[in-house]
Amino acid sequence: MSTAPAEPARADTPVIQVEGLGVALGGQQILSGIDVAVGPGEVVALLGANGSGKSTLVRALLGIVPVDSGTVRLFGQPLGAGVPWKRVGYVPQRLPAATGVPANAIEVVTSGLLTGRRLRPPRDARARAQAALEQVGMADKARRPVHELSGGQQQRVLIARALVRSPDLLVLDEPTSGIDIPTQQTFVDTVQRLHADGATVLVILHELGPFAPLIQRALVLRHGRLVHDGAPPHARDEHAEPGHDHTHPHADPETPGAGPTITIEVTP
Numbered sequence: 125m126s127t128a129p130a131e132p133a134r135a136d137t138p139v140i141q142v143e144g145l146g147v148a149l150g151g152q153q154i155l156s157g158i159d160v161a162v163g164p165g166e167v168v169a170l171l172g173a174n175g176s177g178k179s180t181l182v183r184a185l186l187g188i189v190p191v192d193s194g195t196v197r198l199f200g201q202p203l204g205a206g207v208p209w210k211r212v213g214y215v216p217q218r219l220p221a222a223t224g225v226p227a228n229a230i231e232v233v234t235s236g237l238l239t240g241r242r243l244r245p246p247r248d249a250r251a252r253a254q255a256a257l258e259q260v261g262m263a264d265k266a267r268r269p270v271h272e273l274s275g276g277q278q279q280r281v282l283i284a285r286a287l288v289r290s291p292d293l294l295v296l297d298e299p300t301s302g303i304d305i306p307t308q309q310t311f312v313d314t315v316q317r318l319h320a321d322g323a324t325v326l327v328i329l330h331e332l333g334p335f336a337p338l339i340q341r342a343l344v345l346r347h348g349r350l351v352h353d354g355a356p357p358h359a360r361d362e363h364a365e366p367g368h369d370h371t372h373p374h375a376d377p378e379t380p381g382a383g384p385t386i387t388i389e390v391t392p
């Protein structure tokens with residue numbers, strides 16, 4: 125088989141391009157028929173009820189779970205060694221508070237600078253990692269073992285680990301859950317700065333919350349299918365209060381693509 129050189133990505137090449145994506149896990153179809161393209165510089169929220177497949181979609185995009193059907197391209201390259209992974213930052217869903225990770229915060233953040241086979245971090249890694257910790261308000265905890273940190277602090281370390289790469293594509297799985305409000309705002313400001321520098325952001329959110337001013341477009345999943353791709357829904361005022369933790373779109377399940385009438389309900 126010939127191995128043609130990868131085509132250089134054009135400026136208008138979608139950063140994320142998904143066609144006919146299907147994922148099955150444990151014998152169960154989790155995602156079906158997902159088509160979506162995210163262009164350079166877009167900030168897109170991924171919404172949907174618990175179990176609708178948001179994390180699975182993000183994990184499939186990043187090659188963490190296998191794709192059963194369809195294709196995924198990042199920066200114009202099919203998933204695999206051709207993807208410029210160095211340009212991708214990922215913040216996974218929050219770790220449980222008590223993990224046995226035998227590393228301190230700055231070591232975890234520095235690991236964000238290791239890519240591919242390169243096991244030696246760049247010379248300025250320490251300074252960059254310290255600066256990233258500062259951006260999430262954790263500079264004073266750089267040498268604290270991660271397992272001694274609270275769940276919210278561990279999440280901030282994972283965010284710093286993604287930020288230290290100065291990613292062109294930042295993918296976040298519920299990044300602000302378990303983080304106090306002032307820190308959430310600091311983090312949103314940081315994402316805003318990355319966006320202003322041209323980064324593309326895909327963020328799974330339970331509710332738009334402090335991210336609302338940044339979100340230009342929302343994708344809503346329901347039972348593993350995309351039912352909305354367009355304007356972000358408005359939070360219902362009477363439900364949009366702290367302490368409410370369940371989010372789901374109000375789309376008719378039989379009418380995919382129901383459009384801007386979708387609202388987010390946040391129930392106690």
Ligand SMILES: Nc1ncnc2c1ncn2[C@@H]1O[C@H](COP(=O)(O)OP(=O)(O)OP(=O)(O)O)[C@@H](O)[C@H]1O
Binds near residue numbers: 172173174175176177
């Ligand atoms: N490794 C797996 N094996 C089998 N089923 C899985 C696996 N991972 C996820 N699932 C199932 O896939 C469905 C979608 O899960 P996923 O975590 O993607 O949903 P989600 O929308 O991110 O939910 P949440 O908001 O609760 O994080 C769920 O029914 C889940 O139980």
